Amino acid sequence: MNPTDLSVMALGGATVLYAIAMVAYAIRLARVADDKVAARAAVAVPAGGAADGLPVEAAAPASSPGAKAAKAAGIARSTTLVGAALHAVGLAARGIDAGHVPWSNMYEYTISGSFFAVLVFLIVQRRRDIAFLGAGVTGFATVALGLALTVLYKDVDTLPPALQSYWLVIHVSIATIVTGIFAVSFIATALQLMRDSRDRGTRWTGDRVRWLDAVPSAPALEALSFRLNAVGFVLWTFTVMAGAIWAEHAWGRYWGWDPKEVWSFVIWVLYAAYLHARTTQGWAGRRSAWLAIAGFAALIANFTVVNLFFQGLHTYAGS
């Protein structure tokens, strides 16, 4: 098997596994929410094994809903891990095939950005339980990989002279990693906004979104996405600076308001505004969360719309 086929097959396999993981994570959320309802009912009506107010699972047999949630979580975790391993194989094979780092055009950004999103999720997962983000992260990776393989696919090609620089490794790899981090924090922020609406009874209140009861409280989600955004923001600041140094080397000016540069700046300013809003009266909470969402939307626009439709020095990125 040649590296091209290996890469595409591994990435295809990863897509399927992520899709399975997404379903399993979603089932887990629903089960955890069911358990909570059951636990609450058990507490409200002191009967059966939960008279002392302990969670039902403490006394219930193995076939209880708690066990079902755990089983779904187990399936989800292992399919995600195997998916990520295949994803890594696919990336490595692509890199070997092309003879350069696999992030030099849109197809390659997409396969590596989605890999970093899953990787960030797995790393944070080792330190604390964030399984509630699993459905979102694997769903994002499924869609990204699916689009990459079907719409964005490009055969390997040599690097144009402008990209033949070690700055491609430094600047673009960090940019791609940041995309992964911001993607995970975006999912946490979206959950925060939904959960917050549910708690206030304004939206997302129905029984069909009862799974929202299984995610942490809005402030806990805010704290989680802030930590990710803080790391992302520092790395993005680095990305922009490294890009400026590279531009100085390659084009003779460190900043020229090329469309890609404009949008990198807009992203940076939006996340800076988000960090300010968190500590500004009247803006903390929902409004600052919307700013983080706007920042992520700008990031995605920078990798899509700006590559495809705007003329600038960065145009090789679209091909």
Next chain:
Amino acid sequence: MARVKLDNYVIADAPRLGLRGWLRWIWRQVTSMRVALILLLLLALASIPGSVLPQWPQDAAATRQFISDNAFWGPVLDATGFLDVFGSAWFTAIYVLLFASLIGCIAPRAAHHYRELRRPVAATPRSLARYEGAGPETVASSPDDAVAAARAALRPRAGRLGALTGYRVRVDRREDGSLALAAETGHVRELGNLVFHASLVLVLLAVAYGTLFTYRGQAIVVEGRSFTNAVVAYDTFSSGSLFDPADLDPFTLRLDSLDAEFSDTGRPLHFQANVTFTEPGEDAVRTDISVNHPLESGDAKIYLQGNGYAPVITVRDAAGEVAFSGPVVFLAQDAAYTSTGVIKVPDVSTGEQLGFKATLYPTFLEGPFAVASIHPDPANPVIEMLAYTGDLGLDSGVPQNVYRLDESQLSPVQDADGQPVTLRLALGETVELPDGLGSVTFEELPRYGAFDLRADPSLPYLLVAAMLTLAGLAVSLFASRRKVWVVARSEGAATVVSGAAYAPAHDAGVAAVLERAMAAAAGREATAPAGEREPS
């Protein structure tokens, strides 16, 4: 005056009296967190048109085209600054206000921070019930030993920037006989934040300094020719208002050869200019310039920005005299280097002036309906041209574009049927013009390099300011802001220890620190913190 809370950071005097009150109130508003936030959002919003609409500094030709294509909106957008967003009055107003706000914000915060640093640690609160707590635990040692052990546990670990990042500690013996330890850290976070914001001002100052002293020139050099660094030698030259032309180092740069490598499919692989570089009073140096590898000369750097073909053309007039001979720079129009150029021949010995509009096909291929270049390498170079006679318009005094022929006073050379004649020349060929007007020869096909010389004395300062910004930001976001308290009290022969900690919601690590202090006080192993659990 009444005190009005604007937000967490600013408490303003509500104006009741006169102009001074108003001015002070406006200043307080400008330096408030909320206004800073709104200005940041405006800055992001205002940048967007700069990527959507064509911009004068980035692409003058596209901008001119846009204005002429949009009879109404073109001039309106141009007049309102939308076609030069980053130089427009409104964009400038936003960032000037933002930086005014920034400076107005940093100065008092720095002063406040300085006082904070010298202020002693606040005493342990009377009641710890409001905070995330630990204990009470009954321990064997005396209160003094327990607190001393907790204090030692909070001491920064060796090898860290202890003095800055460690805990500042205070121990009080309270009225009820208990011993209270208060420890806090977080000054370094605020310091990082101040360094970050102050460095943003440094970045702006460095950029402004660069704008005043920078210069940039562009020159095209054909293989085998030289270029001398002087303002007049450049095709285009621009500089900051404080630049002095005498600062130009009068070196010469000879382009010995230009290597351009393409793949079989015509994708560019590598461009390299092999040059001989001579500085006054020094030996000539042979070196090379390629994309991503500029040549440094003093303050300035020389970049290879483009390349193309400059066919050597010789034109003989009706009398058979050489009226023009030399390389003509052609501009590539596509990836296969189909290039266009213009030849102006004003000095004919007899008859009218001659002009040519020419297209070069490096690897010429003639299809049934069209001709094209199929590869950028000169495998089969062919030039096609239209000839004109008449007045080139060079004497009008208006500077002309060397890449355009002013056809207003020229007429195309026609054949017997009245059709314009297309001349086709392969390399080395000569063709006669109709009506005995003369002949044209395609002698050679050298390449040229388009060089960009740039100097910006602000770069080292900018780099330092940027690194300070990044460092300040990292400290400001990753350093923790925590308070830890441990209270030890004698109860009979035993000692009871309780503790509490306070940190922002996102700081999950504080629990481990509290546990470390408590374990030390109790003389036991620290247990790993439970970590974050799903909410119930």
